[in-house]
Amino acid sequence: MWQRNRDGTDRLIERAGFVPIPNRGELSVEKSGYRTYRLEKGTEALRGAMIEFLVKEFDGVRQPADSGAYDVPVTICGRVVNVAFSSASGSSYVSVSLDRNDTGDTSLIATIAERFDAALATGRYDNLF
Secondary structure, three states, rough: OOOOOOOOOOEEOOOOOOOOOOOEEEEEEEOOOEEEEEEOOOOOHHHHHHHHHHHOOOEEEEEOOOOOOOEEEEEEOOOOEEEEEHHHOOOOOOEEOOOOOOOOOHHHHHHHHHHHHHHHHOOOOOOHO
16 A cells, blocks of 8 residues: 655555465466466476475376486376476476377366365465475
8 A cells, every 4th residue: 555654745555454366377278178387486496396396296206317307297187297397598387288199088187276275275385386
Protein backbone atom coordinates (compact mmCIF):
# COMPACT_ATOMS: atom_id res chain seq x y z
CA MET A 1 0.00 0.00 0.00
CA TRP A 2 1.06 3.58 -0.45
CA GLN A 3 1.97 5.51 2.67
CA ARG A 4 2.86 9.18 2.95
CA ASN A 5 6.17 10.00 4.66
CA ARG A 6 6.71 12.94 7.00
CA ASP A 7 8.24 14.89 4.13
CA GLY A 8 5.03 14.48 2.10
CA THR A 9 6.24 11.88 -0.41
CA ASP A 10 4.46 8.62 -0.92
CA ARG A 11 6.24 5.30 -0.69
CA LEU A 12 5.12 1.75 -1.25
CA ILE A 13 5.11 -0.51 1.83
CA GLU A 14 3.96 -4.06 2.41
CA ARG A 15 0.50 -4.36 3.93
CA ALA A 16 0.23 -6.10 7.30
CA GLY A 17 -1.02 -9.63 6.75
CA PHE A 18 -0.04 -9.63 3.07
CA VAL A 19 -0.07 -13.12 1.60
CA PRO A 20 1.70 -13.43 -1.78
CA ILE A 21 0.21 -15.41 -4.63
CA PRO A 22 1.81 -18.87 -4.55
CA ASN A 23 4.14 -20.09 -7.26
CA ARG A 24 2.52 -22.29 -9.90
CA GLY A 25 3.71 -24.27 -12.85
CA GLU A 26 2.31 -24.12 -16.35
CA LEU A 27 0.81 -27.20 -17.96
CA SER A 28 1.05 -27.10 -21.75
CA VAL A 29 -0.61 -29.53 -24.14
CA GLU A 30 0.53 -30.01 -27.73
CA LYS A 31 -1.89 -30.91 -30.54
CA SER A 32 -0.68 -34.50 -30.29
CA GLY A 33 -1.76 -34.57 -26.62
CA TYR A 34 1.82 -34.53 -25.31
CA ARG A 35 1.96 -32.60 -22.02
CA THR A 36 4.69 -30.72 -20.19
CA TYR A 37 4.55 -29.16 -16.74
CA ARG A 38 7.02 -26.27 -16.46
CA LEU A 39 8.11 -24.19 -13.48
CA GLU A 40 9.76 -20.93 -14.54
CA LYS A 41 12.62 -19.58 -12.41
CA GLY A 42 13.00 -23.02 -10.82
CA THR A 43 16.42 -23.96 -9.49
CA GLU A 44 18.32 -27.22 -9.60
CA ALA A 45 17.28 -27.66 -5.96
CA LEU A 46 13.64 -27.44 -7.08
CA ARG A 47 14.30 -30.28 -9.53
CA GLY A 48 15.63 -32.32 -6.60
CA ALA A 49 12.51 -31.49 -4.60
CA MET A 50 10.31 -32.48 -7.54
CA ILE A 51 12.09 -35.83 -7.80
CA GLU A 52 11.59 -36.41 -4.06
CA PHE A 53 7.92 -35.45 -4.46
CA LEU A 54 7.44 -37.97 -7.29
CA VAL A 55 9.16 -40.70 -5.27
CA LYS A 56 7.04 -40.01 -2.18
CA GLU A 57 3.67 -39.07 -3.67
CA PHE A 58 3.62 -41.35 -6.72
CA ASP A 59 5.77 -44.26 -5.49
CA GLY A 60 8.31 -43.27 -8.14
CA VAL A 61 11.76 -44.77 -8.48
CA ARG A 62 14.60 -42.44 -9.41
CA GLN A 63 16.68 -43.83 -12.25
CA PRO A 64 20.42 -43.29 -12.71
CA ALA A 65 21.48 -40.12 -14.51
CA ASP A 66 24.84 -38.56 -15.22
CA SER A 67 25.92 -35.67 -13.03
CA GLY A 68 24.78 -32.46 -14.72
CA ALA A 69 22.29 -34.29 -16.98
CA TYR A 70 19.43 -32.22 -18.39
CA ASP A 71 16.86 -34.94 -17.61
CA VAL A 72 16.63 -37.14 -14.54
CA PRO A 73 14.25 -40.06 -15.17
CA VAL A 74 11.80 -41.27 -12.54
CA THR A 75 9.78 -44.41 -13.15
CA ILE A 76 6.14 -44.26 -12.05
CA CYS A 77 4.00 -47.38 -12.61
CA GLY A 78 6.43 -48.56 -15.30
CA ARG A 79 6.41 -45.24 -17.17
CA VAL A 80 9.41 -42.92 -17.47
CA VAL A 81 8.82 -39.35 -16.30
CA ASN A 82 11.68 -36.96 -17.08
CA VAL A 83 12.42 -34.13 -14.66
CA ALA A 84 14.57 -31.55 -16.43
CA PHE A 85 16.47 -28.49 -15.28
CA SER A 86 17.94 -25.76 -17.46
CA SER A 87 19.62 -22.48 -16.63
CA ALA A 88 20.67 -21.50 -20.15
CA SER A 89 20.31 -17.97 -21.55
CA GLY A 90 19.94 -16.28 -18.19
CA SER A 91 16.63 -17.92 -17.31
CA SER A 92 15.97 -21.17 -15.53
CA TYR A 93 13.18 -23.70 -15.35
CA VAL A 94 12.25 -27.17 -14.17
CA SER A 95 10.01 -29.27 -16.39
CA VAL A 96 8.25 -32.60 -16.07
CA SER A 97 7.21 -34.70 -19.06
CA LEU A 98 6.80 -38.26 -20.18
CA ASP A 99 9.42 -39.88 -22.34
CA ARG A 100 8.75 -38.86 -25.98
CA ASN A 101 8.59 -42.54 -26.95
CA ASP A 102 5.68 -43.07 -24.53
CA THR A 103 2.56 -42.91 -26.69
CA GLY A 104 0.14 -43.72 -23.86
CA ASP A 105 -2.21 -41.53 -21.89
CA THR A 106 -0.45 -38.32 -20.84
CA SER A 107 -2.88 -37.42 -18.04
CA LEU A 108 -0.22 -38.48 -15.50
CA ILE A 109 1.55 -35.18 -16.16
CA ALA A 110 -1.66 -33.24 -15.49
CA THR A 111 -2.08 -35.13 -12.21
CA ILE A 112 1.51 -34.35 -11.21
CA ALA A 113 0.95 -30.67 -12.08
CA GLU A 114 -2.24 -30.45 -10.04
CA ARG A 115 -0.72 -32.10 -6.98
CA PHE A 116 2.57 -30.17 -7.13
CA ASP A 117 0.73 -26.86 -7.57
CA ALA A 118 -1.21 -27.73 -4.39
CA ALA A 119 2.11 -28.41 -2.63
CA LEU A 120 3.48 -25.10 -3.92
CA ALA A 121 0.49 -23.29 -2.41
CA THR A 122 1.73 -24.30 1.06
CA GLY A 123 4.86 -22.16 0.57
CA ARG A 124 7.09 -25.15 1.35
CA TYR A 125 9.09 -24.74 -1.88
CA ASP A 126 9.19 -20.92 -2.13
CA ASN A 127 12.93 -20.70 -1.43
CA LEU A 128 13.66 -22.97 -4.42
CA PHE A 129 12.67 -20.33 -6.99
